[in-house]
Amino acid sequence: MTPDVAAAKQALSHIEMDENPATIRSKSRDFFWYSPMLKARLDHVQADFVVNPKSEAEVIEVLKTCYAHDVPVTVRGAGTGNYGQAMPLAGGCVMHMKNFAQxxxxxxxxxxxxxxxxxxxxxxxxxxxxxxxxxxxxxxxxxxxxxxxxxxxxxxxxxxxxxxxxxxxxxxxxxxxxxxxxxxxxxxxxxxxxxxxxxxxxxxxxxxxxxxxxxxYDWVDMFVAFDSFPEAAQYACDLANEDGIVLKLASVYEAPMAHSYFQRVKEHVTETDTLVGLMVAPHSMDGFETFTARRPGARIIFRSDANDWPRDPGPVFEFGWNHTTLRALKFDPKITYLQVRYQFPKHLELVEKVRATFGAEVLQHLEVLREGGKVCFAGLPLVSYTSDERLEEIVRMHEDMGCMIFNPHRYTLEEGGRQSADARQLAFKREADPKGLLNPGKMITWDDPDWAYDRIYDYPGMLQVE
Ligand code: FAD
Structure with missing residues (x-):
């Protein structure tokens, strides 16, 4: 199956396209560079052309034409994914959905x-x-x-x-x-x-x-500081379990993360402060303040509805989830991260086990989430990167301790997930993409059902470095 890119491009020339090579390059990339392992493997990847369909009829035409000419199609939203998800590993067409915004x-x-x-x-x-x-x-x-x-x-x-x-x-x-x-x-x-x-x-x-x-709601953004990390983690968990207090976010940042990497927060914390970032519904503030007053270790240092900070830190959610990693990377390009699930009921215990094992090499950043109705943690710890081998070892050690890892240093669905085929996705791909042209290289079980997951998957159809 040899793609005829020129024929597909010619047939689609009446549809809006990006011709500028710099635009084609930028629309072939996402935030894969967060991972030193993906950066080394995907940096050269680039589409042959980019189309911006304006209607469902045009989407159908792009898919039909690329199917006829065996051209891969990788669809793109805004390209903020972290694992090369939106990157066209085999080249071909990137279909940008920017005109589908209604x-x-x-x-x-x-x-x-x-x-x-x-x-x-x-x-x-x-x-x-x-x-x-x-x-x-x-x-x-x-x-x-x-x-x-x-x-x-x-x-x-x-x-x-x-x-x-x-x-x-x-x-x-x-x-x-x-x-x-x-x-x-x-x-x-x-x-x-x-x-x-x-x-x-x-x-x-x-x-x-x-x-x-x-x-x-007009959410109230909060930062609450603690001297002790375990106390902060327990506080975030207990607060999320107070069903009458409406929250949208509860993040925990181990010291010295806030002091080292959070500009505009730095001057309000010390190197030993662990911070909890929160979004609280305005009508829950009374309950929240009562709850927090019962915790002697908790110090409210910022609330967006009343504060004297000379500079607004911006939305608290832009300190959380993967923004924490982004902020740290701006200061130290040697930092990378993991995605860990600390499941109920051992979540607090597991976090402490990991902290005791790695110390400052793996700094804890936790996001409180509900899993099956139970409050637990998604961890996005900051890892001090030394080598691929050590990173792989850190992943294995987490798994040996009983943590679930969603590996962000992989570009396939299976390796970033539970290391096995999602039978429903695979079965639907057989039906919906018989030539395997949609975002090729991202589903191992399509390419190699017997893959042993003993090393990082190396997609054989990947564009070669020129
Ligand atoms: P893209 O990166 O463009 O695409 C993501 C994937 O979806 C690609 O595989 C693409 O092919 C596919 N896709 C896009 N559009 C379509 C379509 N119409 N049909 C079929 N497939 C499609 N993720 C989270 O889940 N939670 C977070 O809190 C979070 N925080 C982040 C913070 C930072 C700083 C960064 C860099 C990333 C973060 N991410 C997070 C990852 C990412 O930003 C989100 O998942 C985001 O929603 C992806 O949207 P996008 O438009 O950028 O998608």
């Missing part, structure tokens, strides 16, 4: 939206329409698209209340187009959603999304 319908408790809508704009639209907000969003909400979140994200701001993105009820419906000789338009709900959500666009293009909404 908020179509807003109803009590739900919204219907096109995938290229920036989450911040979606949230603004639902607030203005009927005082509702997006329940869950990545910390990149100001730049990322809702389609990229559904296809590439996992949870974030709101997960303290609503759980992970793929938990039942957090996505209502998806409209998906297949890549076949005659592309089909399908609608998925309930059980079927797992076929394409968090599938990196490997088995269908999402063209419409129905998401749940919640009442909108």
């Amino acid at each position: 908020v179509k319908e807003i109803h009590p408790g739900r919204v219907i939206v096109e995938p290229g809508c920036i989450i911040k704009d979606l949230d603004a639209a639902t607030r203005a329409h009927s005082g509702q907000e997006v329940r869950m969003m990545p910390s990149t909400a100001n730049t990322a698209t809702i389609g990229g979140f559904v296809a590439g994200g996992s949870g974030g701001v709101g997960s303290v209340k609503w759980g992970a993105l793929r938990d039942l009820g957090n996505i209502i419906r998806l409209r998906v187009i297949t890549m076949e000789a005659e592309p089909r338009v399908l609608e998925f709900r309930g059980e079927e959603l797992a076929r394409v959500s968090h599938a990196y666009g490997t088995n269908g293009i999402i063209t419409e999304i129905e998401m749940p909404l919640a009442p909108a």
